[in-house]
Amino acid sequence: MSTLDRVKNLSRSKGLSLQDVSSKAGLGKNSIYKWKTQNPSTENLQKVASVLGVSTDYLLGNTDDPEPSVSSDNLTKNQKLIAYSIDPDISDEERQAIINMVKEAMKFRRRL
Numbered sequence: 404m405s406t407l408d409r410v411k412n413l414s415r416s417k418g419l420s421l422q423d424v425s426s427k428a429g430l431g432k433n434s435i436y437k438w439k440t441q442n443p444s445t446e447n448l449q450k451v452a453s454v455l456g457v458s459t460d461y462l463l464g465n466t467d468d469p470e471p472s473v474s475s476d477n478l479t480k481n482q483k484l485i486a487y488s489i490d491p492d493i494s495d496e497e498r499q500a501i502i503n504m505v506k507e508a509m510k511f512r513r514r515l
Contacts, residue, residue: 406448407438409462413455413469427454456510 404412414424421435428450435443435451443451445459452459457469 404464405439406443406462406464407435409464410435410438410451410455413457417455424451424454456506 410424411421414421419427422432425432425434428447430447430450434447448459448462452462455462458466460466461469
C-alpha cells in the first residue's frame with residue numbers, strides 16, 4: 404500500500420477528506436494528491452502524520468503499528484515539553500503514562 408493509500412484510508416476512517424487533512428496540516432489544497440507521483444517532503448509527511456495521529460513510519464509502510472513511537476526522538480514539541488517539565492523524581496514508567504494520557508486526550512480532541 405502506498406503512502407497516499409494509507410493517508411486516504413486513515414482520513415476516511417476519521418471522516419476527513421484529503422483536502423481537510425491538507426488544510427489542518429497547513430499544506431496546499433491538493434498537496435497530498437501529488438503524493439501519487441511525487442514523494443512527500445519529510446516536513447509535510449510529519450505534518451500529515453500529526454494531523455492523523457500516526458507515525459511517519461506507518462504512513463511510509465515501514466510498520467503496521469500506527470501509533471507514534473514514544474522515544475524522545477519522535478515526540479512532538481509539546482510532548483517533549485510535557486515529558487521534561489514533569490517532576491524529575493518520577494519514574495520513566497510514570498512519565499510514559501502521563502505522555503500516553505496526553506496523546507489520548509489529543510486523539511479525543513481531534514474527533515470533536
